[in-house]
Amino acid sequence: MAEPAGTLDCPGEAYSLSGRRAAGEDPAKREQIIEGAKRVFMSVGFDAASMNDITREAGVSKGTIYVYFQNKEDLFSAMIEKERALFLAAVRTVLAAHEDVETGLYKFGVSFVTHMTDEKVITAMRTVLGVRDRMPDLCKRFFKGPENLRTVIQEFLAHQVDIGSLKIDDLDLAAGQFLDLSSGGFFKLRLFGTMETPPPPEEIDRVIGGAVRVFMAAYGVRQTTDD
Structure with a gap:
């Protein structure tokens, strides 16, 4: 029995009967557009960037770009969310590699500061702050990042409490304190x-x-040995 016209039933993907992905479902094309937008935003800023600029830089047609993204605000948010996801994944990898609490905290702290003071990150944050009054929703989407980062370090602290390296009553507070330190x-x-x-x-x-010394002085569990 012949398949009806339309798309095939394939979990997680949408394909046409020709075997090609349906419009807006190609992850490689989406990535191509986001990377092109990133180069434009980092070069001229959010306000000066136009969808025409992004179209040229990404090497796609204007019709294609609007299949994937509604406007440049949507594109900017997608770019930020991609960068955030990559950073959080890298931080989780760092923490997972270090069972020792002090080493894990130190490596996390170095990764955190290096990332947050990078020129690209600072430029992006200045861009968002510059459009805050006109686009408050964009700011809200952008600044949800630190809460995600807090969650990552909070998971590490919870594990260290479980294995007896730390004694913490309020994990959320402690996570925020280490980020501030x-x-x-x-x-x-x-x-x-x-x-x-x-x-x-x-x-x-x-x-x-x-920061690690202060944090451990507040929350570290002193190890004692029996004579």
Whole structure:
């Protein structure tokens, strides 16, 4: 019995009867558009960027770009969410690789500060702040990131409590405290232009090392040995 016209029933994908993905369902094409948009946004900023610019940079037609994204706000959010997902995945990998609580906290802190003070991240945050009054929903979507990052470190802290390395009554509070300790003022200095370049590795090491010591003094479980 012949299949009816339309798309095939294939979980997770939409294909036409020709075997090609239905419009708007090709992940490679979507990625191509997001990467093109990223280059434009990072080059000229959000306000100056046009869908024509993005179309040319991504190497697609205007009709194609609107199949995947409603407007440049939608594109900008997709770009941010992709970068956030990549960063969170990398941070989870770092934490999973270190069972020792102090090493895990240190590696997390270094990754966090290095990422948050990177020029691309600072540029993106300045861009969002610049359109906050006109596009409050875009700001809300952008700044949900730190809560996700808090969740990642909170999961690590919960595991360390379970194995007896830490004693914490309020995991959410402790996670926020470590993020604040780790930032060391770097983020605000970079965001407002007081610090024109990312902090050097030795300064990050100094601040994160101090953050770990303070955090462990508050929440660490002292190990004792029997004579």
